[in-house]
Amino acid sequence: MKIKRVIFICNYAANYGGNFLASLKNLAVYLKKKKINVKYIFPMGTTTKEWNIELNQDQVHYMNMDKRSLRNYLKKELVKGDIVHTHFLSHRQLLGIKEAVNSKKEVKVICQEHMDLDPRHNKIFELLKRISFRIIFKKFTFIGVSSSVYQRLKAIYGSKNTYLVENAISYKRLDKKSINLFKDKKKHLIIMGTDYERKGVDIAIKAIQKENEIKSNIELDVVSNFVNDTKEKIISQFGENVLSFVNVMPTDNNVQDFYKNALAFLSPSRHEAFGYANVEAAYCGAQVIASNVPGQNTLKKIPYIIWIQPENGSSLIVAIKSVLSKSQIQLEKEAQANKEYIMKHYSLNSWTKKIYKVYLKASLL
Missing domain, CATH: 3.40.50.2000 (Glycogen Phosphorylase B;)
Known part of the structure; x- marks a missing residue:
């Protein structure tokens, strides 16, 4: 034909x-x-x-x-x-x-x-x-x-x-000049929250909530298509006090604004088919912490993604502490290696x- x-x-x-x-x-x-x-x-x-x-x-x-x-x-x-x-x-x-x-x-x-x-x-x-x-x-x-x-x-x-x-992934889209959406001096962790349960937002909040030292120095930014609905889910499950370290933000076409100005992207997903956001975040220089689940783990060849056990808050906390302890030189080295690999393969x-x-x-x- x-x-x-x-x-x-x-x-x-x-x-x-x-x-x-x-x-x-x-x-x-x-x-x-x-x-x-x-x-x-x-x-x-x-x-x-x-x-x-x-x-x-x-x-x-x-x-x-x-x-x-x-x-x-x-x-x-x-x-x-x-x-x-x-x-x-x-x-x-x-x-x-x-x-x-x-x-x-x-x-x-x-x-x-x-x-x-x-x-x-x-x-x-x-x-x-x-x-x-x-x-x-x-x-x-x-x-x-x-x-x-x-x-x-x-x-x-x-x-x-x-x-x-x-x-x-579209490099052209991610290579646009970014605007820093974060006006404070905290370290920012990004997580996608539109599909709240599948993306493991509750796993991340529950784990960080128990760690006073971490939650006092970071902000967990939950990016969602439905800001009000996601915020209501979080408050219903954890109470309003978690808003001291959790911020719900609207999805934006300029996703590089999130990735390039965050320390890390969290993906403690319960299941995935691929994991676009992990690749985007790693390309933009953010540390990536991802659950070892089918679909998402197809990205294991990207050199510096940190893999955690599924449905395991303790494993996530260990990974976050590891990221927080890295020097700027080490972060830049890993970011460059990830970007080079992604440009070649995606x-x-x-x-x-x-x-x-x-x-x-x-x-x-």
């Missing part, structure tokens, strides 16, 4: 474009050089999002993302030579795409999976529930964004049509070429 167009179907509604949209834009530019057209499809509710990624609006379509809407739209839209590249879609949504593709010749579907199974759920039940999808989606191609996600996809769909392409151009190779292989099936 000759590839004529790629349609990105993205059930993506974050408040920031981030590495995801930067990656798609880079891929689109690459495809255009090869005379392959692109089209973006986003949820209806994202028309007013300020993603700060210049997408050609002539190529963007907004629609309802339910199964029926996807099926009906794609039945009319798809033509010979199209590749449908999906992101963040449920299996029910994929069924709508399958129903549309069934009546088309020389149309391929590539599903990029960005999330792993939640280990708190019954894995056996989840796998049994999804194993039938190997038959239903046998003509689809799947991409995992980390070794953990890839292994899970391979177990469900088989190895023939499953590929590993780790995520990339570039948008490298990611783009790997995705294009998957396109070529899928087009031959």
